[in-house]
Amino acid sequence: MIVDIRAIARHYGGKVCKGNALIPTPGHSVRDRGTAIKASAHAPDGCLVACYNGTRADALAVKEMLRADGFLAHSAHTHALSIQERRSIRQAELARKRERLKAEEAAAGCAVDLWANAGRADPAHPYLVAKALEPFGIRRAGRDLLVPMVDPRFRMWNVQRIRPDGIKLFGKDAPTAGLFWPHGVHLSDGRPSAGPLVIGEGFATMAAVHSATGFGVVAAMSARNLESVARAMRKLFPTRELVIAADDDRHLSENIGLGAARKAAQAVGGVVATPRPEMCPADSSADFADIPRGDVAGRIEAARLGE
Incomplete structure (x- = not known):
């Protein structure tokens, strides 16, 4: 199944930037487009999901949402994330932690x-x-x-x-x-x-x-x-x-x-x-x-x- 990035962006009120559909992460502000979806032949279900303001659970929730809305096919990999996805999520989590600690230090001052x-x-x-x-x-x-x-x-x-x-x-x-x-x-x-x-x-x-x-x-x-x-x-x-x-x-x-x-x-x-x-x-x-x-x-x- 070919993943239609533009259709995903339109459906969820996002935009396409450098080949990624940037959409709001479920449960977050509709103005906060913190999830990036990219078509990839190397991913088990045809796309990579990175939630820059979420966690592994949020990324899995996005994939479930895409399946429920017909943008991804149901497969045996429903509850799996690729190595690239896990890496990007981990990097995003570390970046958020650094930013949070920086903000907290400034607030303490x-x-x-x-x-x-x-x-x-x-x-x-x-x-x-x-x-x-x-x-x-x-x-x-x-x-x-x-x-x-x-x-x-x-x-x-x-x-x-x-x-x-x-x-x-x-x-x-x-x-x-x-x-x-x-x-x-x-x-x-x-x-x-x-x-x-x-x-x-x-x-x-x-x-x-x-x-x-x-x-x-x-x-x-x-x-x-x-x-x-x-x-x-x-x-x-x-x-x-x-x-x-x-x-x-x-x-x-x-x-x-x-x-x-x-x-x-x-x-x-x-x-x-x-x-x-x-x-x-x-x-x-x-x-x-x-x-x-x-x-x-x-x-x-x-x-x-x-x-």
Whole structure:
């Protein structure tokens, strides 16, 4: 079967360039023509596919799409990629990785500069007032609060901006996976602070815990980041007591916050503290910044005692 490159380009909203049909990779923006298709007598099914913004799975998906739409014949090689395709995909993956690391390094530089030039956070900032929090461990740029995000070596890679209305933004091209906001984790001489280390999701949640207990805290900045940050803390503090302060998302069909907290605690041998007892009504979702500070300390202590 002869592969019609021009017909493929027309059908998928792409273009022909140097003998290649450049089309959008499935699942990506229609403006992002990251897949190149080239006719080749040496390929098992008559064409070579290279997804420059995808993976091997994306390339296989493109071939399945071409077969389903009648541009390729069905054959025994349905789930195979040629050596050239695998090589081009690998090269593209390495190039994307280099570009991503370059962008992340640049974003980290911007974060460091932003933090260095920031001013003292105003206790009267609307977000702090709404959450009844003191501005410790953060700074201000314009009307935004700045929350520094570091890796397990405590190198800053990102800064979360919190607007007066509570909207939160991360730096462009900056990483978030595995990063966290720490406060009171170490003493001024570098030794670990006394007491357990409490790990949770957001800045406000963990600032509330620190205010109520004085314990060292770490904010993973999201539920999906909770386990990786907890594991990093366990490596840093092999024998320290770890408490996972859960966001209670019981108003959702799936309690994402509690589920992530339980998974993180199990991974590091920690305990889970919840802001509300499980017998509370289903509409009483909350995090530790939503409840009285006296209740915060009580809920953390109850978790430590296994109550």
